[in-house]
Amino acid sequence: MTRDEDQLHLAPGSRVGIVAGGGNLPIxxxxxxxxxxxxxxxxxxxxxxxxxxxxxxxDHLVLPIESFGSLVASLKxxxxxxxxxAGEIKRRPRWSxxxxxxxLLAMLPAFLAGLAxxxxxLLKTVIRYIERRGVKVVGAHEIVxxxxxxxxxxxxxxxxxxxxxxxxxxxxxxxxxxALDIGQGAVAIGGRVIALEGIEGTDGLLERVKDLRDHGRLxxxxxxxxxxxxxxxxxxxxxxxSIGPQTVDGAYAAGxxxxxxxxxxxxxxxxxxxxxxxxxxxxxxxxxxxxGASDGQ
Amino acid sequence: MTRDEDQLHLAPGSRVGIVAGGGNLPIxxxxxxxxxxxxxxxxxxxxxxxxxxxxxxxDHLVLPIESFGSLVASLKxxxxxxxxxAGEIKRRPRWSxxxxxxxLLAMLPAFLAGLAxxxxxLLKTVIRYIERRGVKVVGAHEIVxxxxxxxxxxxxxxxxxxxxxxxxxxxxxxxxxxALDIGQGAVAIGGRVIALEGIEGTDGLLERVKDLRDHGRLxxxxxxxxxxxxxxxxxxxxxxxSIGPQTVDGAYAAGxxxxxxxxxxxxxxxxxxxxxxxxxxxxxxxxxxxxGASDGQ
Numbered sequence: 001m002t003r004d005e006d007q008l009h010l011a012p013g014s015r016v017g018i019v020a021g022g023g024n025l026p027i028x029x030x031x032x033x034x035x036x037x038x039x040x041x042x043x044x045x046x047x048x049x050x051x052x053x054x055x056x057x058x059d060h061l062v063l064p065i066e067s068f069g070s071l072v073a074s075l076k077x078x079x080x081x082x083x084x085x086a087g088e089i090k091r092r093p094r095w096s097x098x099x100x101x102x103x104l105l106a107m108l109p110a111f112l113a114g115l116a117x118x119x120x121x122l123l124k125t126v127i128r129y130i131e132r133r134g135v136k137v138v139g140a141h142e143i144v145x146x147x148x149x150x151x152x153x154x155x156x157x158x159x160x161x162x163x164x165x166x167x168x169x170x171x172x173x174x175x176x177x178x179a180l181d182i183g184q185g186a187v188a189i190g191g192r193v194i195a196l197e198g199i200e201g202t203d204g205l206l207e208r209v210k211d212l213r214d215h216g217r218l219x220x221x222x223x224x225x226x227x228x229x230x231x232x233x234x235x236x237x238x239x240x241x242s243i244g245p246q247t248v249d250g251a252y253a254a255g256x257x258x259x260x261x262x263x264x265x266x267x268x269x270x271x272x273x274x275x276x277x278x279x280x281x282x283x284x285x286x287x288x289x290x291x292g293a294s295d296g297q
Numbered sequence: 298m299t300r301d302e303d304q305l306h307l308a309p310g311s312r313v314g315i316v317a318g319g320g321n322l323p324i325x326x327x328x329x330x331x332x333x334x335x336x337x338x339x340x341x342x343x344x345x346x347x348x349x350x351x352x353x354x355x356d357h358l359v360l361p362i363e364s365f366g367s368l369v370a371s372l373k374x375x376x377x378x379x380x381x382x383a384g385e386i387k388r389r390p391r392w393s394x395x396x397x398x399x400x401l402l403a404m405l406p407a408f409l410a411g412l413a414x415x416x417x418x419l420l421k422t423v424i425r426y427i428e429r430r431g432v433k434v435v436g437a438h439e440i441v442x443x444x445x446x447x448x449x450x451x452x453x454x455x456x457x458x459x460x461x462x463x464x465x466x467x468x469x470x471x472x473x474x475x476a477l478d479i480g481q482g483a484v485a486i487g488g489r490v491i492a493l494e495g496i497e498g499t500d501g502l503l504e505r506v507k508d509l510r511d512h513g514r515l516x517x518x519x520x521x522x523x524x525x526x527x528x529x530x531x532x533x534x535x536x537x538x539s540i541g542p543q544t545v546d547g548a549y550a551a552g553x554x555x556x557x558x559x560x561x562x563x564x565x566x567x568x569x570x571x572x573x574x575x576x577x578x579x580x581x582x583x584x585x586x587x588x589g590a591s592d593g594q
Contacts, residue, residue: 176473182490193479195495200509208505212497 008142010038010082016143017041017080017135019071020049021087024244024269025140025147027054029086032144034058041078043071048089065089072133083130085123085238086140088201123238139237141267149243149287151263154275157284159258163225165191167260170227171288178231184241187256189224202228202243206250213255226251227288229262236265243285244269248277258284265290305439307335307379313440314338314377314432316360316368317346318384321541321566322437322444324351326383329441331355338375340368345386362386369430380427382420382535383437385498420532436534438564446540446584448560451572454581456555460522462488464557467524468585475528481538484553486521499525499540503547510552523548524585526559533562540582541566545574555581562587 010016016033018040020026026042026049033040042060044051051062061074075083127137141147153159159167170188173196177183183197187209194212197205206226212218228241243261251259259278261268266287268274278285307313313330317323317339323346330337339357341348348359358371372380424434438445450456456464467485470493474480480494484506491509494502503523509515525538540558548556556575558565563584565571575582 173474173477173479176477177470177493180470180473180490182470182493187495193477193495195497196474196479196493198484198490198492198505199515200492200505208495208497218496 007145008082008138014081015039015041015079016138017043017075017078017083018055019043019045019075019083019085020055021045021085021089022048022050023087025242025267026084026086028147028269029084029140029143030055030058041075041080043074045087045089049087072130072135075130075135076133080135082136082138084138084140084143085126123235127235127237137237139240141240142237146271147267147269149261149263149266149268151287151289154268154285154287155258155278155283157258157278157282159225159260159284159286162191162223163257163284166223166225166257167227167286167288169193170225171229171260171262174227174229175232178229178234181231181233184231185226185228187224187226187254189218189256194218194224202226202247203250206247206254206256209254209256210250218255224254224256225258225260226254226256227260228266229288230265234265240265240267242267242269243274245274245277248274248281248283248285252281252283256283258286260286260288262290263287304442305379305435311378312336312338312376313435314340314372314375314380315352316340316342316372316380316382317352318342318382318386319345319347320384322539322564323381323383325444325566326381326437326440327352327355338372338377340371342384342386346384369427369432372427372432373430377432379433379435381435381437381440382424420535424532424534434534436537438537439534443568444564444566446558446560446563446565448584448586451565451582451584452555452575452580454555454575454579456522456557456581456583459488459520460554460581463520463522463554464524464583464585466490467522468526468557468559471524471526472529475526475531478528478530481528482523482525484521484523484551486515486553491515491521499523499544500547503544503551503553506551506553507547515552521551521553522555522557523551523553524557525563526585526587527562531562537562537564539564539566540571542571542574545571545578545580545582549578549580553580555583557583557585559587560584 018026018029020042030040030042040058042055042058044055044060044062046062046064049055130137166188169191170186170193173186173193174184177196185197185202185205186193187195195205195209230241243259315323315326315337327337327339337355339352339355341352341357341359343359343361346352427434463485466488467483467490470483470490471481474493482494482499482502483490484492492502492506527538540556
């Protein structure tokens with residue numbers, strides 16, 4: 001993927017709706033649209049996106065996750081033609097608080113089936129549901145192509161030969177667990193994968209590595225890498241793996257030497273701030289060739 | 298594997314040496330040999346095996362892990378013809394404390410190569426090294442066949458249909474990370490794998506699941522399973538996956554409904570105590586058909 005040919009052309013009369021979870025991604029999308037003269041509509045998922053963040057400055061509405069049955073109606077009422085699902089949604093609905101309506105009842109069987117078979121299937125279900133009702137779903141990187149990780153070293157520090165071995169080992173493992181829709185990240189130290197991401201997410205994974213190091217299970221010397229890559233069957237319009245300044249801080253605290261992400265299929269959040277942070281801490285960040293089917297490179 | 302045909306026949310004049318790490322396994326092996334009229338020799342790895350445990354009652358010697366270069370010499374001096382490597386060895390040698398000798402120098406290149414490519418390769422290297430010097434290495438289950446997990450339900454409680462889905466999902470995942478020599482265990486809840494074992498081990502994995510549940514990332518209702526299975530290319534004479542009463546306690550604390558282990562390729566430590574504990578807590582333990590190459594059953 002190259003950046004320029006990826007950018008979405010928005011015809012006159014179209015409007016982008018951002019279904020906003022936590023983190024900086026929805027903010028970057030909203031700012032980018034605004035800078036290009038568009039006027040996005042933002043649906044803030046309650047408890048995940050902060051109405052006091054810059055998102056509150058845009059035309060917006062707060063939506064409890066339990067009201068997801070009225071999601072499409074809200075978007076359409078506000079003239080939305082294209083929806084972006086951006087930002088983390090950690091909480092699952094409290095089913096006792098879900099108020100049934102027509103939209104929800106139509107969605108529910110597919111939603112429940114998706115829920116049972118993993119996050120990625122769930123997202124695909126939600127996207128299919130939205131598109132069937134006439135709103136096109138696009139990826140955040142189609143609005144802001146600069147978000148996509150480029151191939152190669154992004155930082156002052158570069159991976160050594162030994163770091164390259166760690167990057168390869170972690171990439172193979174991240175790819176394998178991605179194929180099972182389990183997680184997107186792996187940590188390798190000394191050529192060997194020592195921790196895999198599950199439901200706890202990347203921050204939790206890095207905290208665990210930090211704990212292992214603090215408790216002497218790992219050598220104290222700074223080395224090892226985090227690699228994130230997309231699942232082979234990833235729904236690229238939502239939930240691409242992402243890294244940001246917080247990931248750099250977590251990797252530093254875990255004693256790692258750097259971070260690898262799959263180029264073209266990962267998002268870099270707050271890119272300039274993230275790279276500055278990595279340079280200050282002496283970590284490398286590198287965009288790796290896409291993992292492809294099986295060769296781990 | 299069936300049990301009876303597996304039991305090792307020890308010819309007169311042969312003596313079993315137990316290289317003992319932590320946990321109950323070396324004790325079970327020593328007791329079993331003793332009950333059959335043999336007189337094992339025990340090498341207690343310092344800081345891992347406890348000299349005040351029943352192992353101290355056998356003919357024994359304490360060996361600092363840094364003195365692994367004299368391992369075979371110690372075994373031979375004590376008439377050992379067959380060695381069993383039993384019990385967990387968590388600590389890695391402090392290289393500054395390693396005193397070079399001829400045995401060590403001969404072993405070192407292979408040892409370092411093994412160390413770089415994962416625990417399983419390391420074990421294979423150590424075993425090859427010992428056997429080349431004339432001591433046969435046998436598995437703990439060849440001495441005590443009752444240690445091998447049998448197929449089927451071992452407890453009062455049995456897995457439900459929904460537990461069976463969790464068992465399948467976790468088995469596939471455990472098998473996949475085993476193929477990468479990363480770990481032997483996976484936890485699935487609601488049909489979905491949520492945590493994978495890395496270097497932290499099974500107890501650490503279960504603690505993590507407990508934390509996720511405590512922090513509300515997982516539903517409070519008791520369900521989900523732990524599955525342990527051997528790596529496809531497992532060195533079966535050492536490091537077969539094992540469960541024991543501690544695993545049952547950990548699974549209970551993590552809110553799981555039960556445990557699955559690969560029958561014939563996993564060890565059950567303190568079997569009667571473990572099953573009694575699971576029955577008290579209402580957990581199931583089930584021996585699963587061997588994972589085989591790829592079908593997850």
